Amino acid sequence: MDKNQGIQVRFNPVGIGRASEEIVLQVEAAIMDGRLAPGERLPSEREMQTQFGIGRGVVREAIKTLKQKGLLEVRKGAKGGAYVRELEVSNVSESLALFLKQHPVAPEKLIEFRETIDRTITELAIARADRTEKEKLLEDAMRLETLLRQDDPDLTVTGELDRQLNISLVKMARNPLLEWVMHAVQMGFSSHDYALYEDAGYREKAAANWSDTARAICNDEPMRALSFIGYHYVLLRKCVEERNGQSQQDLPFLNESPNNK
Structure with missing residues (x-):
């Protein structure tokens, strides 16, 4: 499967209150244990919204945090979305x-x-x-x-x-x-x-x-x-x-x- 499709990784629903932080922790864990490889695209915002059982605004907030941490990059266009960043020296x-x-x-x-x-x-x-x-x-x-x-x-x-x-x-x-x-x-x-x-x-x-x-x-x-x-x-x-x-x-x-x- 094309790693850009990003649909194999599955996340668990999060609770209300610290939902954004829990999303960040789950995505970080997926990157660390190899379920999300460098260059791979995360599920779409809609798919993540369904998996986490939370609103799209919370998902976007989590993606923004992960981007600030240097773990993700957000691309535009037909193949746009949030991708795991390939880190260089x-x-x-x-x-x-x-x-x-x-x-x-x-x-x-x-x-x-x-x-x-x-x-x-x-x-x-x-x-x-x-x-x-x-x-x-x-x-x-x-x-x-x-x-x-x-x-x-x-x-x-x-x-x-x-x-x-x-x-x-x-x-x-x-x-x-x-x-x-x-x-x-x-x-x-x-x-x-x-x-x-x-x-x-x-x-x-x-x-x-x-x-x-x-x-x-x-x-x-x-x-x-x-x-x-x-x-x-x-x-x-x-x-x-x-x-x-x-x-x-x-x-x-x-x-x-x-x-x-």
Whole structure:
């Protein structure tokens, strides 16, 4: 049967009061358990009205809610109707990014999260990426370092290059879940990395450290790469503390790059 016909799925009647919410829950469940597949059309409003035992206005309200949630799209024309939306990476990332923006998290928690996934991504990238990808990562990291060593760097340009470096690295890990999360992270927040580039005292250290990290990845040296990632987050924590006027107690290895150990 043509999946666009959308007449196989059956729903249960709903009660009065929270009818719209119950319809939403039933449709969501049908999508989650596979009874409604991506690209498949829901029953017509009239059919849903009969199945749920409710007025058309309530059905339309539920469809509107499901559309706002990103689960449905409404099409016009001869084959019009409500269809289960086929989500792409960008859709998932946009939704997660919006969630992150609407639910602020303490800087330390963001930094902790980023450091954890960066370590995993780096190890996978070293194991799975090809030589061309690794060399390109190093080339771009060195270009970022050159730009940030200028007296008055364009932080919009360097910020975009830093974002692209992170996206390139996660693609090298060959894990779509990590890629979705990293896209969302880059869209929603950057773990305050911008603070490092805005501060002249940290800028060169951070830029050089990106190059050192990419070089270690290119040379298939996971332990060195992880040590450089750790150093990046030492710098970042210190920089954020200073910007927030928190404790400025010196960290003993702040001024000592892993390169010098």
